[in-house]
Amino acid sequence: MEGPRPPAIVRCEGAPGRFTSVVPLSHGQAARGGTRTYHAWKAMLWRCTNPLSADWERYGGRGISVCNRWRHFENFLADMGPCPDDLSLDRINNEGNYELGNCRWTTFEQQMVNRRSNRGARHANAKLSADDVSAIRLMARYGATQRSIASAFGVSHNNVGYIVRREAWREPIGDGGRGIS
Numbered sequence: 001m002e003g004p005r006p007p008a009i010v011r012c013e014g015a016p017g018r019f020t021s022v023v024p025l026s027h028g029q030a031a032r033g034g035t036r037t038y039h040a041w042k043a044m045l046w047r048c049t050n051p052l053s054a055d056w057e058r059y060g061g062r063g064i065s066v067c068n069r070w071r072h073f074e075n076f077l078a079d080m081g082p083c084p085d086d087l088s089l090d091r092i093n094n095e096g097n098y099e100l101g102n103c104r105w106t107t108f109e110q111q112m113v114n115r116r117s118n119r120g121a122r123h124a125n126a127k128l129s130a131d132d133v134s135a136i137r138l139m140a141r142y143g144a145t146q147r148s149i150a151s152a153f154g155v156s157h158n159n160v161g162y163i164v165r166r167e168a169w170r171e172p173i174g175d176g177g178r179g180i181s
Contacts, residue, residue, distance in 0.1 A: 036083040041076045044089060044098050064091075067099035080105070109152045112139050127155055133169045140164045 034042070047055035048066050058064075070076040079100045083089070087105040089098075096102040112135045128136075132153055139149050146164070150157040162168035 036085075037077060037080070038073065040083055040089040041070070041073050045071070048098065065097045067097060069100075070098060108142060109139060109144055109148050113152045128153060128169075130169075133163055136160055136163050
């Protein structure tokens with residue numbers, strides 16, 4: 001998108017030649033339900049600025065904010081570009097804010113690896129943590145292939161299959177109330 005659009009002149013239906021107001025043209029991204037990019041932007045703002053958001057505690061409630069520039073969709077779009085198919089918005093540093101330089105479009109698998117919960121300590125004899133196992137099952141539930149999951153976690157696709165089928169890590173795994181096991 002090249003610079004701001006010029007204002008559109010809104011004509012009054014009942015009086016030819018009379019103008020009621022001058023309003024800026026829309027970016028067009030919210031029409032007919034909105035684009036993937038618009039939904040990503042709107043969800044980002046909602047979870048960081050609205051205490052009524054179900055995700056507030058993990059975002060705005062712990063100090064994650066959206067830079068002032070990105071409070072306007074046009075700026076977000078200019079900086080990030082349109083959201084490619086099958087990708088979603090991700091913060092590179094999960095302790096950082098939503099701002100240029102800390103955000104990217106990534107796959108679901110990349111986001112699962114970049115979760116805060118995947119940075120915890122592992123048992124000396126285990127390659128995966130309980131959070132890893134929960135993430136593997138969640139990724140499989142959402143359609144990720146066992147090979148892509150295996151690559152993301154550095155294990156064999158056979159091990160992923162055992163975990164998904166609950167032939168390994170059979171005991172319930174604590175999930176912090178997220179309903180994942």
